[in-house]
Structures are given as structure tokens and as C-alpha cells.
Amino acid sequence: MLNAERHKLIMDLLKRKGTVKLKNLIEVSDSSESTIRRDLAELENLGVLKRVHGGAILNQSRTIEMSMLEKSVRNVQEKKRIARLAASTVVDGDCIYLDAGSTTFEMIDFLVGRDITVVTNGLMHVEELVNLDLNAYILGGKMKAKTKAIIGGIALDNIMNYRFDKAFIGANGIHMTDGYTTPDMEEALLKRRSMELSDETFIVADTSKLHHSHFAKMFDLEEAVLITNGMNEEEKLSLMKKTSVMEVLD
Template sequence: MLNADRHNLIIDLLKRRGSVKLKDLTELADSSESTIRRDLAELEENGLLKRVHGGAILTQARTIEMSMVEKSVKNVREKKDIAKLAASLVKDGDCIYLDAGSTTFEMIDFLIGRDVTVVTNGLMHVEELVSLDLNAYILGGKMKAKTKAVIGGIAMENIANYRFDKAFIGANGIHLNDGYTTPDMEEALLKRKAAELADETFVLADNSKMHHSHFAKMFDLEEATLITDYINVEEKEIWMKKIDIMEAEK
């Protein structure tokens, strides 16, 4: 395979997955590990990706955020699997916080028929919860048109009135040094407050969020349990707390 063809293959995979593994690239490109490493180095020099241990991630601006519609069509199967596992942790009688986001939204179908009380800052979430006859409250405040999330000072005041058995929170970036991050500072503050008000906090994120870091920090890795679909084998032991659906199904 020519250099240009390999480069196009790598970038195409990154656009679809958000991250790629060195092992997968060597197999797909039918090339040696040293060749792929050189390709990744060249692409990184051109600002097209960032190399990480065992592969590469797509570079992106720290303040850019996809809309709810854009998020909802990415990694759908992985999000549903993560959501199903997260919902299995909810007990009848629980009061939970469901953060606005595409992966937390997928939890709702798995809560049907359950005796739970849900507080959310997601407009799409509360509409779905109510339509399915689930007991739901929505925070008041400023509505983000792009993500349908309620944020701001009023939302911070509202959420202080609740206490949660569990909080399920989405993240745009997960980084060993930077912790859990998101592009919007106001949204990060609300996520942090929800975690403080919960007995247990879970972050729901598919593997495309790994190694990314965005503008606003939510909290450190050890402050929540990560529920994800897959973590590189070499990295599994360095995450503070996690539930991997591949391990949970064994």
C-alpha cells in the first residue's frame, strides 16, 4: 500500500472512531509496525492526529462540541451497551441524576417499569422519561440550543435541592492527567455539582473519548467509576476505577 493510501486509511478510521490502535492499523494496511509508526509521526507533524500509547487519536479543538443530533448517530451500539450496563446498577427506589448526553439518553429505555426517580438537565431526556411514565424532574436554567442541556446559575441553584443515590454523567474527554473534561465550563460545573450530591458517580463514555482533553475539567478520574466499552489491554490497570462491558459480560 502506498504512503498516501495508508495515510488516507488512518485518517478515515480516526474520523469514524476517534481513535485507532497500532495493532489494528498494521493488520488493515498489511504493513509493519515501524512503517505505521512513521506514518503516524508524519501525520502528527501535519497536525492531523496525536500519537498516544498504542495508537493515535484525532486532534480537535478543546472548545468544539457536537450537537445532540450529531452525537446520537456516533458509536450507537457501544452507547447502548454502556447504557444497558449502567441501568443495571440502578435499584428500585433509587433517586438518580441523568446528565444530558447521548449515552445517558440511551439508559432511559432500560429504566422502563422501574421504581426510580430521575432528575435531569436534558430536555430530550425529560420528554422521553415522561412519555415512558417514569417519575422525572428537570432543572431550570439556561438551555443550550446545540445539546438541549440546561446549564447556568439557576440550574446550579436547582440541583442543590436534591440528593442522589447515583449520578450518571457523560464526558467529552477522558485523560490520565486532565481527568474528565467537557468543552463548556458551565456544563462542567453542573456535572461536578451532581457528582458531589451523589453517593456514587458513574461516567458513561465510549472508547472514542479516551485520551482526549477538552477546555473545562469536571473532576479527577478517581472521583467517578468509568463505564466504557473497551480500554486498550496495555492500559487497563492504570485507570483508577472502571467497569468494562467486555469484562462485565464474562
């Protein structure tokens, strides 16, 4: 495979998944480890990716956010497995908060039949919850057209009317130093408020979010349980020093 072809393959995989592992790149490109490491170094010098232990992640702007549609087609199977594990923590009688994210949206199918109350700031979420006959409330406020999330001052005031047994929150970035982050400050404030109003808080995010840091901090790692998938041992050990981790087994 030519140099340019390998570079295109690497970038195509990164754009679809957000993160790639070295061993997977070696397999799909039928190349040596030294060749792939050299490719990653060249692409890092171009500023399009960042090398991390065991692979690489896509460089992302701290303030640009993907739409709900774009999020919903990335890492779909990983999100479903994370969603199933997250939903398994919910018991009858719970009042829960579902953040407006693509992984929290995947939780809804796994909540069918539960005797629970759900509060959400996701327009797509509340429609699906009602369609599946789950007891649901939606926050009032300003709607973000791109992500179908309700945010802003009215939403922050509105959420104070509730208290939650569990909150399930998405994150755009998971960083050992910076904590959980997202591109939008208004959304970060609402995520933080939902954490403060909940007895237990869970971050539901696949490993493509690891090592990323975005503009607005939600809260520190130790303030929530992380539910994720497929970490390498170094990442797992580093995270477990700071927070509780529930990992989907591949």
C-alpha cells in the same frame, strides 16, 4: 494501497470513532506495522492526530464541542453496551441524575419498568423518559442549542433541591492528570454539582475519550467510577491506580 489512500482511511476512521487501534489499521489497510507506524508519525507531524499506546486519537480543540446529533452517531454500539452496564447498577427506589450526554441517553431504554425517579438536564432525555412512562424531572435554566443541555446559574440553583442515589455523567475527556473534562465551563460546573449531590457517581464514556483533555475540569478521576469499554491493559492498569473501573466485555 497508496500513501494518500492510507492517510485518508486513517482519518476517516478517526473522524467516525475518535480513536483507532494499530492492529485494526494494519488489518483494514492490509499494510505492515512499520508502514502504519510511519503513517501515524506523518499525520502526527501534521497536527491532525496524536499517537498513544497501541494506536492514535483525533486531535480536538479544547473548546469546540460536537452537537448532540453528531455525538449520537459515533460509536453507537459501544455506547449501548456501556449504557446497559450502567443501567444495571440502578435498583428500584433509586433517585438518579442523568446528565445530558449521548451515552446517558442510551441508558433510558434499559431503565424501562424500573420504579425510579430521574432528574436530568437533557431536553431530549426528559422527552424520552416521559414517552417511556418513567418518573422524570428536568432542571430549569439556559438551554444550549447545540447539545440540548440545560445549564447556567438557574440550573445550578435548581439542582440543589435534589439529592441522588446515583449520578450518571458524560465526559468529553478522560486524562490521567487532568481528570474528567468538558469544553463548556457552565456545563462542567453543573456536572460537578451533580457529583457532589450524589451518593455514587459514574462516568459513562467510551474509550475514544481517553487521553483527551478539554477546557473545563469537572472533577478528579478518583471522584467517580468509570464505566467504559475496550481498554488496553496499560490503560486499564493506569486508570485503576486512580479510580474504580467497570469495563464492558467485547
